[in-house]
Amino acid sequence: QQKVQQSPESLTVSEGAMASLNCTFSDGTSNNFRWYRQHSAKGLEVLVSIFSDGEKEEGRFTAHLNRANLHVSLHIREPQPSDSAVYLCAVDPNTNKVVFGTGTRLQVLP
Amino acid sequence: EAAVTQSPRNKVTVTGGNVTLSCRQTNSHNYMYWYRQDTGHGLRLIHYSYGAGNLQIGDVPDGYKATRTTQEDFFLLLELASPSQTSLYFCASSDRYEQYFGPGTRLTVL
Numbered sequence A: 001q002q003k004v005q006q007s008p009e010s011l012t013v014s015e016g017a018m019a020s021l022n023c024t025f026s027d028g029t030s031n032n033f034r035w036y037r038q039h040s041a042k043g044l045e046v047l048v049s050i051f052s053d054g055e056k057e058e059g060r061f062t063a064h065l066n067r068a069n070l071h072v073s074l075h076i077r078e079p080q081p082s083d084s085a086v087y088l089c090a091v092d093p094n095t096n097k098v099v100f101g102t103g104t105r106l107q108v109l110p
Numbered sequence B: 001e002a003a004v005t006q007s008p009r010n011k012v013t014v015t016g017g018n019v020t021l022s023c024r025q026t027n028s029h030n031y032m033y034w035y036r037q038d039t040g041h042g043l044r045l046i047h048y049s050y051g052a053g054n055l056q057i058g059d060v061p062d063g064y065k066a067t068r069t070t071q072e073d074f075f076l077l078l079e080l081a082s083p084s085q086t087s088l089y090f091c092a093s094s095d096r097y098e099q100y101f102g103p104g105t106r107l108t109v110l
Helices: none
Strands: A004-007 A010-014 A019-023 A033-037 A045-050 A054-058 A059-065 A071-076 A085-092 A103-109 B002-007 B009-015 B019-025 B031-036 B040-047 B065-068 B074-078 B087-094 B100-101 B105-109
Touching: A004 A059, A004 A085, A004 B100, A010 A019, A010 A071, A019 A033, A019 A103, A033 A059, A033 A071, A045 A054, A045 A059, A045 A071, A045 B100, A071 A085, B009 B074, B019 B031, B019 B087, B019 B105, B031 B074, B040 B074, B074 B087
Parallel strands: A010 A103, B009 B105
Antiparallel strands: A004 A019, A019 A071, A033 A045, A033 A085, A054 A059, A059 A071, A085 A103, B002 B019, B019 B074, B031 B040, B031 B087, B065 B074, B087 B100, B087 B105
């Protein structure tokens, strides 16, 4: 069964500094990898979906996927205090049973 | 953009109580899901469905029933609620590429 681990558990950065979040998974044959943002136990907002090895950018959010290394990362350029939230990595094996990581809590200080 | 709504947003019940959580999506997605979110566990799949009248077992189904009455409506039923079911519950619907989440229902079982 797919296992998804996120690191770090929490991260504090200053406004404007790059924030980097990591996600490792156990099965690289999955089709789709997503990053979500969740503000204070509210709904999940999809930030980036990535299907192929390499990089995908959506505004200030960039995902890097390396299936061989079982790793997908999220980089947030010029983070703002409003980006303070929990970030969830999701691995979709295309079986409709998406597996989520436990999240990274990001705090952006003004 | 997909719209997923949940009701109620907050619910308090007692041990042994009967609870129904409701979810409606308005984008005619075939797949709908119920998750629970708990600290340290991330989102865990309870049940899901690929159409009216269909139900599939998720990863943590014990103590939960679900019913998909129409394309739009998916219900989660707790017939004998227990304190271990205190959690934040999310409904989602999906097309081929993305899951769209509702705002969540916070359930407290005393």
